[in-house]
Amino acid sequence: MRRKKEQSRRPKRRPYAKGAIASTKEKYRLGMANGYKDGAKAGFDSYGNYFDGTSIIIPCCNEVENLKRCIDSIMERTELPYEIIVVDNGSTDHTRSYLKGLDGQVRYILLGSDAGFIMSANRGLMMAKGTTLLLLNNRIIATEYWLENMLNCLNSDDSIGMVGPVSNGWQGNQLKELRFESLEDMQEQARINNVVDARNRKRTERLSKDCLLFSRELLEKTGFLDEALTHGAFCEEDYSLRVGLQGYSLLCTAEAYVHFAPADLSSTEGAVGQNALPEEGTPSMLNFMDKWSNPNRISIQYGDKISLPQEELALLASLGEAAYYPRQAVVKGIGKTIYWIEDQIRRPLEGRWEREAVRLSQLDLRRWTGGEAISAKEAADRLAAAQAEALHGMIMRSSEGILYYLEYGKKREVASQAAEEAWLLHMYPAASLTEQQLKDLPSALPIIAPYTLRQAL
Numbered sequence: 001m002r003r004k005k006e007q008s009r010r011p012k013r014r015p016y017a018k019g020a021i022a023s024t025k026e027k028y029r030l031g032m033a034n035g036y037k038d039g040a041k042a043g044f045d046s047y048g049n050y051f052d053g054t055s056i057i058i059p060c061c062n063e064v065e066n067l068k069r070c071i072d073s074i075m076e077r078t079e080l081p082y083e084i085i086v087v088d089n090g091s092t093d094h095t096r097s098y099l100k101g102l103d104g105q106v107r108y109i110l111l112g113s114d115a116g117f118i119m120s121a122n123r124g125l126m127m128a129k130g131t132t133l134l135l136l137n138n139r140i141i142a143t144e145y146w147l148e149n150m151l152n153c154l155n156s157d158d159s160i161g162m163v164g165p166v167s168n169g170w171q172g173n174q175l176k177e178l179r180f181e182s183l184e185d186m187q188e189q190a191r192i193n194n195v196v197d198a199r200n201r202k203r204t205e206r207l208s209k210d211c212l213l214f215s216r217e218l219l220e221k222t223g224f225l226d227e228a229l230t231h232g233a234f235c236e237e238d239y240s241l242r243v244g245l246q247g248y249s250l251l252c253t254a255e256a257y258v259h260f261a262p263a264d265l266s267s268t269e270g271a272v273g274q275n276a277l278p279e280e281g282t283p284s285m286l287n288f289m290d291k292w293s294n295p296n297r298i299s300i301q302y303g304d305k306i307s308l309p310q311e312e313l314a315l316l317a318s319l320g321e322a323a324y325y326p327r328q329a330v331v332k333g334i335g336k337t338i339y340w341i342e343d344q345i346r347r348p349l350e351g352r353w354e355r356e357a358v359r360l361s362q363l364d365l366r367r368w369t370g371g372e373a374i375s376a377k378e379a380a381d382r383l384a385a386a387q388a389e390a391l392h393g394m395i396m397r398s399s400e401g402i403l404y405y406l407e408y409g410k411k412r413e414v415a416s417q418a419a420e421e422a423w424l425l426h427m428y429p430a431a432s433l434t435e436q437q438l439k440d441l442p443s444a445l446p447i448i449a450p451y452t453l454r455q456a457l
Contacts, residue, residue: 057135058136118229119454131215161243161246167257202253206250223321325423330379398438
């Protein structure tokens, strides 16, 4: 007789106690909140920490295929430590979904509209965590040893400020045409070309923003790209000039070739980079000339450290670009605090300051040592006392039409009307000197307009 199969006994489900589901959800919410809080704290604590590598900053807009090719080439051809930062300027193609699909391999920010190259590059610089920084066009295709050779050139001498490679479609020292039939063949030709040889480095007055390497130290001394140059064509000239005025040299190295791809990736011919010299009379050039008036004169006269007195060299070493700002000034950053600048010290102003404060970036403000607060009345009294005791806080125009700012018994050429207006020099009294007396005054570094930064991270 067959035995009956016993029915398996399943444990009875214990019904949830009243409120258990709500309690579980609350624990989950608290866990998420605490995790976010701990993560945010860790992020803030590490904000000023940098890694010993290169931040590669790629602004882009509606060129997802070129962007893919660019990023793939970096990952395939770069052995040294790096991070990739993509700043998307309101793309309407598949760029955003592509970036989100990279699963954290690339840091990125999605802007709501096309902010243009200068503003997007600055945003990337604000996000960067590397000790060296590289601005890169999304059409650039990296090659073997491209970054290694550029870094080797940059680090070969402390006097080198920025380095750029050679490429197709560019002009001047940075132009190099390789003969190839395919992108694979291009990589082989680039591998043969990219050999370390210091003889292939040339000094230049201008480097393309399409592939521009420099150190974080240089960024902190020079600041961001000038967002007042709304048309980006002359941003290379402006930044190159600002770097050169601190005594740094700009080098183009043929030890690193990168390829500038055409918009149509199926073609390897007719690629034209964005390093073409801007045309005269364009809004870009007019903006640049408004800021510099006579850039060649300023560069030749003050861009050579050898000819500068030791006092001026010391100011450049400690203040960077701020050495070209007035020694006494009233400035402000992105906040409401107004500062009195004097003797390389930044002191918060208390009370009402009747004049306008000059807006500077946070990088600029950090160049001056922080000091104790000072009343607005005391700051005004200090300026008045200096004006009474020495040739200070006055302006005078020479017979050649050059405007000078007189400061502590020295004359400082004002680079342009834009510099005069930016520092409110037109509000200062005119000095009563003869032409000969003005000529006999010792010269100091000129006054230049501060760059404009319209955003904060």
